[in-house]
Amino acid sequence: MPAPIEKLLSAPAELTDNRASKCPVVLMTRIRLARNLANHRFPGRADDSERAEIFARCRDSLATTPGLKRSFSVTMDELDEQQRQLLVERHLVSRELADSKAGAGAIINRDQSISVMVNEEDHLRIQVLRTGFQLKKAWNTIDALDSALESSLNYAFSSKLGYLTACPTNLGTGMRASAMMHLPALVIVGHMEKVVRAVNQLGMVVRGLFGEGSDASGSIFQISNQTTLGETELVIVKRLQSVLKSIVEHELNARDRLLENSPGKLPDKIGRAFGILKHGHLISSSEAMNLLSLVRLGVDLGYFPEEQRLAVDRLFIEAQPGHILHRSGRPELESEERDQLRAEKLRSEFANFTPPNYDSVGLN
Amino acid sequence: MASPLKCDLCDNQATVHLTQIVSQKVHKVDLCEACAQAKGVTDPGGFSLADLLLKASLNPEPSAASGLRCEQCGFVPEEFKKTGRFGCPACYEALTGMIDPMLENMHKGTAHVGKVPEHAMERKQLEDRLTTLETDLKGAIDAERYEDAAKFRDEISQVREEAGMAKATSI
Ligand SMILES: [Zn+2]
Ligand SMILES: [Zn+2]
Numbered sequence: 203m204p205a206p207i208e209k210l211l212s213a214p215a216e217l218t219d220n221r222a223s224k225c226p227v228v229l230m231t232r233i234r235l236a237r238n239l240a241n242h243r244f245p246g247r248a249d250d251s252e253r254a255e256i257f258a259r260c261r262d263s264l265a266t267t268p269g270l271k272r273s274f275s276v277t278m279d280e281l282d283e284q285q286r287q288l289l290v291e292r293h294l295v296s297r298e299l300a301d302s303k304a305g306a307g308a309i310i311n312r313d314q315s316i317s318v319m320v321n322e323e324d325h326l327r328i329q330v331l332r333t334g335f336q337l338k339k340a341w342n343t344i345d346a347l348d349s350a351l352e353s354s355l356n357y358a359f360s361s362k363l364g365y366l367t368a369c370p371t372n373l374g375t376g377m378r379a380s381a382m383m384h385l386p387a388l389v390i391v392g393h394m395e396k397v398v399r400a401v402n403q404l405g406m407v408v409r410g411l412f413g414e415g416s417d418a419s420g421s422i423f424q425i426s427n428q429t430t431l432g433e434t435e436l437v438i439v440k441r442l443q444s445v446l447k448s449i450v451e452h453e454l455n456a457r458d459r460l461l462e463n464s465p466g467k468l469p470d471k472i473g474r475a476f477g478i479l480k481h482g483h484l485i486s487s488s489e490a491m492n493l494l495s496l497v498r499l500g501v502d503l504g505y506f507p508e509e510q511r512l513a514v515d516r517l518f519i520e521a522q523p524g525h526i527l528h529r530s531g532r533p534e535l536e537s538e539e540r541d542q543l544r545a546e547k548l549r550s551e552f553a554n555f556t557p558p559n560y561d562s563v564g565l566n
Numbered sequence: 567m568a569s570p571l572k573c574d575l576c577d578n579q580a581t582v583h584l585t586q587i588v589s590q591k592v593h594k595v596d597l598c599e600a601c602a603q604a605k606g607v608t609d610p611g612g613f614s615l616a617d618l619l620l621k622a623s624l625n626p627e628p629s630a631a632s633g634l635r636c637e638q639c640g641f642v643p644e645e646f647k648k649t650g651r652f653g654c655p656a657c658y659e660a661l662t663g664m665i666d667p668m669l670e671n672m673h674k675g676t677a678h679v680g681k682v683p684e685h686a687m688e689r690k691q692l693e694d695r696l697t698t699l700e701t702d703l704k705g706a707i708d709a710e711r712y713e714d715a716a717k718f719r720d721e722i723s724q725v726r727e728e729a730g731m732a733k734a735t736s737i
Contacts, residue, residue, distance in 0.1 A: 238655055240686070243639050247653040323651065345681070352683045358655035359686045364678030366655040370665060371672060375680040405674065432675020 207285050210274045211528075216315035216333055217292070218516040221509075223334035226502040227450045229382040229422065229515065230333050232293070233340045233439075235348055236367045236376035237326040240358040244368040245305070245321040253305025253321050260320045263354040264309045269316060269347055277307035284533075287524030293331060298322055316347065323368050324376075326355075333515070335446065337379060341439050364431060374431030379439055381446050386421040386499050387456035388449075390467075394423075397449060405429055406445055420491030420518070425449065457503070469560050472500040480552040484538065485545040490521040505558040517551060573598035636660035695725055 217230060238244060242256055257277070264270050278286060278300060286300040295308050299322040306321045319327040328351070330344040358366040364374035372378075388394050398408045410423035425446065427438045460468055475496035478485070485493070494514050501511045519525060526544050527535055535543070571580040573596060580596035635642050641653030643664050652658065658665060669676050703718040 240655055243654040244651065246649060246651050247639060247641070353685050356689060357683045357686045359683050360658060362677055363658055364680060366658055368651040370652070370668060373669070374673065374678045429673040431669065431673035431678060434680045
């Protein structure tokens with residue numbers, strides 16, 4: 203394995219190691235800006251040599267940008283599929299970038315809170331990622347980074363249409379601001395559909411899986427702005443902020459109502475989840491997400507000590523297929539082997555977990 | 567149980583069922599394990615039916631698009647139908663006739679009001695200024711107004727210096 207990726211994997215990261223800003227309901231906030239260089243064809247149309255030129259130019263500019271010194275620079279063609287999958291699972295590159303080859307790469311800072319994809323759909327996809335609910339901070343960071351980068355890169359910009367992007371759905375600000383939210387109570391009481399409708403009306407999109415009786419995705423949803431042209435970045439960020447706040451409130455209310463109306467329901471689900479994580483021998487990826495989601499809810503409700511939230515959030519990433527495969531040190535795994543290794547990892551993690559204490563007072 | 571559902575994308579049995587609401591409509595999708603994986607459905611953040619559906623609705627009006635072509639990259643509107651993406655930044659000017667009507671339903675507005683890249687704007691202003699001066703210079707030479715021409719030449723080298731460009735050969 204090339205050294206950079208191993209170094210990156212072992213470095214403490216914003217998502218898995220930043221204890222301070224962890225909170226209930228909002229797992230992480232993320233903002234990305236789409237930018238392109240003037241006088242170059244978009245990555246989808248550029249040939250290999252133009253893509254290579256674009257990559258080199260962006261990498262050189264990024265290397266001297268404050269906040270990105272000593273960052274990792276990787277190209278997709280120097281990684282194998284397993285390593286690319288690890289970056290996808292860590293939210294550092296998209297599936298689309300992982301699947302493209304010539305000139306496709308990413309520059310990722312030490313704590314993996316900043317990742318700049320080069321030659322994905324656009325020449326540059328700048329991403330700032332923060333654990334917990336930190337939309338404003340994420341905006342301030344990415345705004346400064348973008349301005350610094352712009353002094354050495356000539357962005358394609360039109361005063362009428364804003365930042366010019368390969369797909370017209372990103373024109374204007376080129377900004378997608380989002381939060382990953384954990385909404386188990388809204389799923390259990392069946393209110394997600396209502397929430398999605400309301401959020402849609404405010405110009406926001408909800409991504410994630412729900413319905414069909416099974417909460418198979420761990421009740422995790424991503425909420426982001428749908429449109430990018432015709433409003434300022436701050437207006438979009440503020441509206442998203444208030445939408446997120448009101449979803450958090452709804453989720454917390456749903457939890458209170460559940461505890462009031464059927465007091466045994468949540469403790470039962472959480473206790474069973476803990477039991478399976480501690481004693482299971484075959485756990486699929488989606489079952490793991492689901493069980494971890496319930497333990498996270500248990501932390502929110504005060505059944506588990508707050509210190510254990512960090513481990514749960516880390517396992518959301520480390521229980522995914524690429525991470526399990528990487529940990530095994532083998533080139534590939536049958537799906538049953540993978541489920542077995544996942545369960546083994548979860549058993550060892552949960553062996554040290556404080557068991558739930560249902561008498562403690564919840565946070566809400 | 568009723569007969570097993572088929573995957574929406576291939577003929578295998580569907581084992582992953584999802585519901586999303588996009589633009590006020592409930593959409594149900596049934597996928598097999600393999601297709602769900604391929605579509606990123608198992609990655610909680612990565613999947614959006616909204617994107618798939620939005621891309622599908624991006625078909626430009628055929629009448630507005632006919633005969634247009636971007637001189638910079640050779641892009642023609644038919645290609646947009648296939649990919650939902652343009653060829654280069656200059657496409658937006660070359661294909662205005664097709665893009666403008668499309669934007670009306672896509673965004674909150676049709677004009678950018680957000681951040682402006684200061685350096686890019688400065689560079690663009692200087693470039694525009696140069697273009698004007700070069701036209702003026704050529705006009706002055708053609709009309710044999712040599713005093714004016716000398717003045718324009720001085721201004722051009724001044725602007726070039728400001729822009730940090732190397733001196734190009736004069737006309
Ligand atoms: Zn299928
Ligand atoms: Zn073009």
